[in-house]
Amino acid sequence: MDKLKQFFARSSILAGISGVAHAEYGLNLPVGVTETSQAVYGLHMQILWVCIIIACVVFGAMIWSMVFHRKSQGAVAEQFHESMAAELVWTVVPFIILIVMAVPATKVLVDMHDVSEPDMSIKVTGYQWKWRYEYINEDIDFFSSLDAASNEARQVGSDIDPATVEHYLLNVDRPLVIPVGKKIRFLLTASDVIHSWWVPDFGWKKDAIPGFINEAWVKVDKPGVYRGQCAELCGRDHGFMPIVVEVKSTEDYAAWVQSQKSSAELTNSAVVETLPPQELKQQGKKVYQANCAACHQQKGEGVPGVFPAITASAVVTGEISKHIDLVMNGKPGTAMAAFKGQLSDLELAAVITYQRNSLGNKVGDAVQPTEIAALR
Amino acid sequence: MATATATHEEHHDHGPAKGLMRWVTTTNHKDIGTLYLLFALLMFMIGGAMAMVIRLELFQPGLQFVDPGFFNQMTTVHALVMIFGGVMPAFVGLANWMLPIMIGGPDMALPRMNNWSFWILPFAFAMLLSTFFMDGGAPAGGWTIYPPLVLQGGNGFPFMIFAIHMMGISSVMGAINVIVTILNMRAPGMTLMKMPLFVWTWFITAYLLIAVMPVLAGAVTMLLTDRFFDTSFFNAAGGGDPVLFQHIFWFFGHPEVYILILPAFGIVSAIIPTFARKPLFGYSSMVYATSSIAFLSFIVWAHHMFTVGLPLEGELFFMYATMLIAVPTGVKVFNWISTMWKGSMTFETPMLFSIGFVIMFTIGGFSGLMLAIAPADFQYHDTYFVVAHFHYVLVTGAVYSIMAAAYYWLPKWTGNMYNETMGKWHFWLSTISVNVLFFPQHFLGLAGMPRRIPDYSVQFAEFNMWSSLGGFAFGLSQVFFCYIVYKTIQGGEKATDQVWEGADGLEWELSSPPPYHSFTTPPKIK
Numbered sequence: 001m002d003k004l005k006q007f008f009a010r011s012s013i014l015a016g017i018s019g020v021a022h023a024e025y026g027l028n029l030p031v032g033v034t035e036t037s038q039a040v041y042g043l044h045m046q047i048l049w050v051c052i053i054i055a056c057v058v059f060g061a062m063i064w065s066m067v068f069h070r071k072s073q074g075a076v077a078e079q080f081h082e083s084m085a086a087e088l089v090w091t092v093v094p095f096i097i098l099i100v101m102a103v104p105a106t107k108v109l110v111d112m113h114d115v116s117e118p119d120m121s122i123k124v125t126g127y128q129w130k131w132r133y134e135y136i137n138e139d140i141d142f143f144s145s146l147d148a149a150s151n152e153a154r155q156v157g158s159d160i161d162p163a164t165v166e167h168y169l170l171n172v173d174r175p176l177v178i179p180v181g182k183k184i185r186f187l188l189t190a191s192d193v194i195h196s197w198w199v200p201d202f203g204w205k206k207d208a209i210p211g212f213i214n215e216a217w218v219k220v221d222k223p224g225v226y227r228g229q230c231a232e233l234c235g236r237d238h239g240f241m242p243i244v245v246e247v248k249s250t251e252d253y254a255a256w257v258q259s260q261k262s263s264a265e266l267t268n269s270a271v272v273e274t275l276p277p278q279e280l281k282q283q284g285k286k287v288y289q290a291n292c293a294a295c296h297q298q299k300g301e302g303v304p305g306v307f308p309a310i311t312a313s314a315v316v317t318g319e320i321s322k323h324i325d326l327v328m329n330g331k332p333g334t335a336m337a338a339f340k341g342q343l344s345d346l347e348l349a350a351v352i353t354y355q356r357n358s359l360g361n362k363v364g365d366a367v368q369p370t371e372i373a374a375l376r
Numbered sequence: 377m378a379t380a381t382a383t384h385e386e387h388h389d390h391g392p393a394k395g396l397m398r399w400v401t402t403t404n405h406k407d408i409g410t411l412y413l414l415f416a417l418l419m420f421m422i423g424g425a426m427a428m429v430i431r432l433e434l435f436q437p438g439l440q441f442v443d444p445g446f447f448n449q450m451t452t453v454h455a456l457v458m459i460f461g462g463v464m465p466a467f468v469g470l471a472n473w474m475l476p477i478m479i480g481g482p483d484m485a486l487p488r489m490n491n492w493s494f495w496i497l498p499f500a501f502a503m504l505l506s507t508f509f510m511d512g513g514a515p516a517g518g519w520t521i522y523p524p525l526v527l528q529g530g531n532g533f534p535f536m537i538f539a540i541h542m543m544g545i546s547s548v549m550g551a552i553n554v555i556v557t558i559l560n561m562r563a564p565g566m567t568l569m570k571m572p573l574f575v576w577t578w579f580i581t582a583y584l585l586i587a588v589m590p591v592l593a594g595a596v597t598m599l600l601t602d603r604f605f606d607t608s609f610f611n612a613a614g615g616g617d618p619v620l621f622q623h624i625f626w627f628f629g630h631p632e633v634y635i636l637i638l639p640a641f642g643i644v645s646a647i648i649p650t651f652a653r654k655p656l657f658g659y660s661s662m663v664y665a666t667s668s669i670a671f672l673s674f675i676v677w678a679h680h681m682f683t684v685g686l687p688l689e690g691e692l693f694f695m696y697a698t699m700l701i702a703v704p705t706g707v708k709v710f711n712w713i714s715t716m717w718k719g720s721m722t723f724e725t726p727m728l729f730s731i732g733f734v735i736m737f738t739i740g741g742f743s744g745l746m747l748a749i750a751p752a753d754f755q756y757h758d759t760y761f762v763v764a765h766f767h768y769v770l771v772t773g774a775v776y777s778i779m780a781a782a783y784y785w786l787p788k789w790t791g792n793m794y795n796e797t798m799g800k801w802h803f804w805l806s807t808i809s810v811n812v813l814f815f816p817q818h819f820l821g822l823a824g825m826p827r828r829i830p831d832y833s834v835q836f837a838e839f840n841m842w843s844s845l846g847g848f849a850f851g852l853s854q855v856f857f858c859y860i861v862y863k864t865i866q867g868g869e870k871a872t873d874q875v876w877e878g879a880d881g882l883e884w885e886l887s888s889p890p891p892y893h894s895f896t897t898p899p900k901i902k
Contacts, residue, residue, distance in 0.1 A: 026823030026835070029755055044752045051742035058709060059735060065716045066731070070723075071653070077720040077878075081655040090710040091703060098699045101749065106692060108751040113688040154439055154831055162437040162834055169437075169833045193525040194618060196683060196758060200824040204754040207684045209619060210524060211612020214685035231683075231758040231826045233518045235525055236445045239829030303445060305511025305530030332613070335528045 030200050033222045033247075037203025039108045047101060054097075112204060115215045118185035122176070126188075126195030126208035126230065127342065128335060129237035129294060133176050136187075140260050143342060145290060146240045147171040154240060155298070170227040175244035179253035180223045188214040192337055193235060199228035199243055207232055220247045235335065237294045275346075277353055277366040284354025287347045292355075295335060300359030307335070311360035320356070320365055324375065327352055340376065345369035392892060400495070403487030404892060405472045408494050410789075412469030413782075415497060417858065419461030420775075422505070424851050426454035431813075431847035434840050439831050447830035448516035453504070455519030456536075459636065460543045461501050463770065466778045467639040468493075468550045471578050473789065475554065477883045477890065478572045480563025480899045485556040493549035500542035507532025518828060520629070521596070523610040523621050527603050534604070537596045544589040551585035554578055563882075565901030569660065572881055574642030576663050580670045581638045584631045587674075592628040595621060619684050626677035634673045636770060638666060640737075640777030641708060644730045646881070647784050648712055651727035652719030653878035658711040665704035665711075672701050682753045691750045698748040702741070709738055724876070725799030729780035732807050733773060740768030743818065758828075761821025767814045772807075779806075779857065786864050787871035791889040794864040802860060805853040812846030 031041045069075045121136040130145035146154075150169050153160035162168040178184050188197055190208040198205030205228075206216045220226075228243040248256060289298070295307040302309035310316055315323050327348060330338035339348065349369045356363040392398045392407060402408060429450050433441050442450070472490065476483050484490050507514040512530010515521065526533070558571070558579050571579075598609040599621070608614025610621045641662075649656045656662065678686060678694040686694075712734050721727070743765040747753050756762060779802075787793050816839035821827075825836045832840065871888040882899055883890075 027819045029822045030824070040751050040755055043749055044746070044755070047746050047749055047752065051745060055738070055742060058713065058738060061713050062716065062731070062735065065713065065719070066721065066723075069652075069717065069719050069721055071720045072722070075718075075720045077653040078718040079654060080718075081657050081659070081715075083658075083714075086710075086714065087658055087661045087707065091707060094703050094706045098702060102696060102699060105695065105749045105751055109691060109695070110688065112751055112754070113691075156439045156441075156443060158438070160438075162831075163837075167833070169831060193528070194522060198758075198826070200755065204751075205683050205757060206754075209612075209684065211618065212685065228824070229826050229829075233448070233522075233525065233828045235528065236448065236516075238448070239444060239826075239831050303512065305513070305532075306445075306528065333527070 032201040032203045033220050033224065033226065034202055034218050035221070036108070036112055036218070037201060039111070040203040043105055043108055046104070050097060050101065112216075115185050115217045117183065118217060119182040120179075121185040121187060122178070123187045123189070124197055124208060126190035126192075126197070126234065126241075127337065128192050128235050129230075129241040131176075131195075131197070131230075131241065131243060132191075132342075138257060139264060140257065142174050144172045144174045144176060144244070146242060147173050151240070151289075167227065169240065170229070170242045170244070172242055172244045175225070175246045177246045177248055177253065177256050178218075178220065179250055180220055180247050181250070183217055183219045185215060185217045188216065192335065194232050195230050195234045195241070196232035197228075197243060198231040199226050199245055201226040201228075202245075205231045223247045223249050223252075240294075274368050274370070275349075277357065280350045280353040280366055280368075281357055283346070284350035284352070285358070287343065287351040288354055288359075291339065291343065292351065300355070300361075310355050313361075316355050317361055317363055320352075320363075320367060323356070324348075324352055324367060324372070328372075328375065345372040345376075348372045401491070403483075403491050405476050405484045405487070405490065405894070406789075406890070406892070408484075408490050409469045409472030409474075411494050412465045412472060415494070416462050416466035416469060416778075417861070419457050419465065419501065420854065421858070423454050423457035423462055424854060426450045426457065427847065428851050430454065431844040433830055434832070435844040436841060437832055437834050437837050442830070444830045445516060446513065448518075448828065449508070449514040451828055452516050452518055453508075453514050456504060456515075456540075457501070458770075459519065459632075460540075461497070463636050463774045463778070464543075464547060465497060467578075467581075467636075467774075468547075470574075470639065470643070470778070470781050470785075471550075471554055474785065474883060475557055475575055475578060476561060477886065477894045478575050478881060479558060479561060479566050480882050480895050480901065481557065481561030482893050482896055483561075484553050485561050486553045489549050490553055493546045493553065496542050496546040500539045500546065503535050503542070504539035507535050510535070520622075520625060521599065522625075523599060523602065523618055526599065534600060537600045540596050541593055544593045547585050548589050551582035551589075554582040555586075558582075563895065563898035563901055569663070570901065572642070573645035573656065573659070573662055573666075574639065577638040577640075577642030577645075577666055580666050581635050584635050584638070584670055584673065588628040588631045588635075591624060592632075595624040595628065598624075619681070622681050622684060623677070626680045627674075629680065630677040631670075631673040633769075634669055636774050637737075638670070640733065640774050641666060643777040643781045643784075644712065644733050647726050647730040647780055648715050648734075650784075650876050650878045650880070651724060651730075652716050652721050654715060654719035655880075656711070657714035657717075658707075661707055662711055665707040668704040669701060672697060672704070676701065679748060679750075679753070682750050683757050695748060695750040699745065702745050702748075705741055709734060709741075722877075724783075724796065725794070725803055726780045726784035728800065728803040729776050729783065732803065733776040733780060736768055736772030736776065736807075736810075740765055740773055743768065756821060758826055759821035760817040760825045760827055763827045764814050764817035764821060767817070771814070772810055782861065784876075785883070786861070787875045788883055788886075788888050788890065790865050791871055791887075792864050792866075792868035793871050793875075794860055794868065798856070798860050798863075802853060802857050805856065806850060809846045809849035809853055813843055813850050814846070816840075816842050816846075 029041055029044050031038055123134040125132040130143050132143050134141045149165050150171055153162055153165045188206050188208040190210045195208040196205050197208055202218045204216060206214050224247055226245045230241045296302050296310045300310035315326055328340040330336045346369045349367045349372050353366040433447055510531040514532050515529050515536045517526035601607040602609055602611060608616040610616050610618045645656055676694060676698045679698040747756055783799055820836055820839050825832055873888050874884050
């Protein structure tokens with residue numbers, strides 16, 4: 001197995017693949033950082049070798065035949081066309097190989113399904129197009145979406161070279177943080193459509209399905225930062241909802257939990273003051289770009305037939321209470337999510353004010369965070 | 377001149393009608409076969425153009441050409457067009473042309489239904505493709521049309537559903553025709569176990585079609601009522617189950633995979649013996665292997681769903697059943713190689729495509745075996761590894777067999793030989809480019825690139841560039857194929873009745889091109 005790794009490493013060098021941007025360049029499945037991922041890698045290599053050996057035999061026989069049994073070589077066709085013995089051999093031998101393969105695969109599968117006795121649990125919810133992480137029994141709950149640098153660079157015609165963006169499309173604003181060496185159980189679900197949570201270094205992916213809770217677990221051996229992506233087509237921005245997991249040592253993790261809690265308290269206790277509409281608009285622009293622009297578009301023109309325009313929209317330019325209601329509670333059966341669970345009072349107030357007074361709209365009114373809070 | 381016209385008119389009932397109406401009203405199996413094949417070629421070009429858009433956008437990281445929403449429309453409709461408009465009609469076309477001849481019959485058993493089942497298709501695809509011009513664009517939820525995502529689509533959604541219904545009706549009628557023809561139209565002495573394998577594989581395929589197309593129709597109808605009539609079959613909030621759709625879809629979808637490959641097995645089983653000048657090895661084991669594959673195809677569907685959170689017992693069952701398919705598939709490959717073994721081979725274009733089929737279909741089979749291992753599938757699932765896998769079995773598998781068949785039977789159909797040099801060029805250009813196109817996708821998938829994404833992280837850049845270059849070259853090679861077919865229809869060296877030195881079978885006893893009505897008196901079966 002080591003030999004093959006060396007071979008792959010060498011062949012990548014031969015192919016002229018080098019340089020900083022390609023430091024993570026891969027030809028093969030990552031070995032990963034959990035026992036599970038290593039076992040999966042082992043199975044992968046085992047079945048790969050079985051395939052390679054069978055391929056050598058099968059293609060070898062074909063090539064031999066094509067070289068030596070050709071008419072131009074003066075070969076005369078024999079007329080045999082049946083052999084019970086041969087048929088038996090090539091039925092039974094593959095069958096035995098399969099049984100030999102099935103045994104370790106079964107073992108790994110049983111192990112992967114054993115989610116019992118976790119040290120901690122994290123609920124992962126897929127949204128179009130971000131992830132939400134809720135630490136069960138801890139007061140930690142946040143969203144994780146594509147980082148601003150990647151988001152800017154990935155717009156059509158942005159003229160930003162993706163190679164200049166660090167971890168292009170594989171970076172988030174707030175990574176998931178977990179402790180090393182602990183068995184962590186993930187409870188996966190989704191709020192709108194089916195997503196799939198996948199970090200290749202952990203050795204599995206699991207679908208996040210609305211209305212259902214799937215379970216999976218990891219126990220990471222090595223602190224570090226591990227990256228992955230949503231793996232199930234989930235709409236327009238499916239390619240833009242990465243996953244980043246920071247695995248920290250026990251002490252660092254404890255410190256991180258503490259910092260999360262104190263910052264959460266700070267936010268909760270902060271006196272929400274009345275803000276001038278201009279400032280609400282400014283903050284709202286950021287919220288809009290991160291949460292609304294994917295569907296309703298950067299300039300608010302929407303996509304006819306699927307995503308209504310914000311510009312000159314009857315809701316946005318109409319009565320403000322209906323506008324607030326739509327943003328907070330969403331529209332069931334469509335891609336319009338209920339944002340009251342996703343955004344803070346301030347963010348909601350800001351984005352609604354922004355929509356009403358920008359993107360070609362000039363309604364002239366504003367909504368304050370306190371008013372949003374009163375509606376919760 | 378005047379005399380010639382008069383003579384011709386006296387015999388008008390022996391030949392086809394003239395003009396456009398010949399094709400609209402025809403009930404002749406050869407005419408309908410030709411229509412199916414030309415329609416499939418057109419659809420391959422349309423679906424191929426969409427693939428070019430996909431590869432163009434993926435040529436380098438960053439979004440250069442298309443919006444992500446449009447990219448999703450491309451991947452979705454590319455698949456629907458290629459599967460339902462390209463591969464399936466091409467096989468039906470080959471069946472129409474060859475089945476009556478191969479069993480020594482005059483025509484298909486149900487000629488009017490034959491006409492109808494073809495003429496539904498242009499309307500179905502006009503409807504599907506018209507969704508591009510509707511508000512919200514074409515369907516963009518993937519060809520697997522999983523809810524809830526697909527329910528978010530625009531105005532094109534119901535049109536896609538009805539298009540699928542029409543394709544299903546067309547396929548079922550075609551399948552009924554195949555079964556009735558095979559059971560009733562065989563020449564005296566043509567027992568079931570004397571039928572060419574192409575007839576056998578189509579016979580089994582037709583049963584698969586009848587079994588699963590209604591299941592798909594049911595699934596898409598439930599989607600329709602979920603969207604428009606407030607049912608909650610797949611809506612968890614209403615007590616439904618989104619995973620139920622996947623079970624129903626793949627109960628159709630997995631047999632569908634074999635619908636797309638079993639006729640290919642039949643074609644290759646006809647061509648290899650011809651050019652090895654040696655009878656097919658293990659005829660009866662080929663029939664039994666095909667039947668076993670068809671049976672197993674009904675009990676492996678959930679291997680497409682290993683990551684949805686099935687119970688352990690379920691995953692184990694579907695893993696074992698899936699691995700089992702390798703056995704009969706292996707038997708077929710071994711039989712083909714034994715047919716070549718100690719033969720006297722020549723390598724005309726149909727043989728090249730058939731050998732290409734055996735090698736590259738087997739590569740697709742190997743990645744399929746890897747995907748069957750459930751714990752490893754947790755890594756491979758929904759990555760470019762899967763994309764590479766199914767393109768090896770569908771492009772270098774199904775499509776290669778169709779090209780092999782086209783070269784093999786074109787001289788029979790048209791009476792003209794195709795240009796052998798051009799045919800060989802087409803083969804080598806296609807084979808080199810298709811491997812540059814799809815082989816690197818194995819690496820991309822293993823390294824962690826998900827499928828159905830319009831943009832990717834920079835570490836995937838180089839293989840994507842190779843893949844795109846291979847894609848463009850492969851696309852151009854197929855334009856060359858169209859030219860070769862066109863030239864052959866136009867004229868060329870006249871083909872003999874036998875066409876190929878080692879060919880054996882009833883089609884080679886008829887003239888090239890064959891008479892308008894194939895066997896009006898049954899041939900003698902050896």
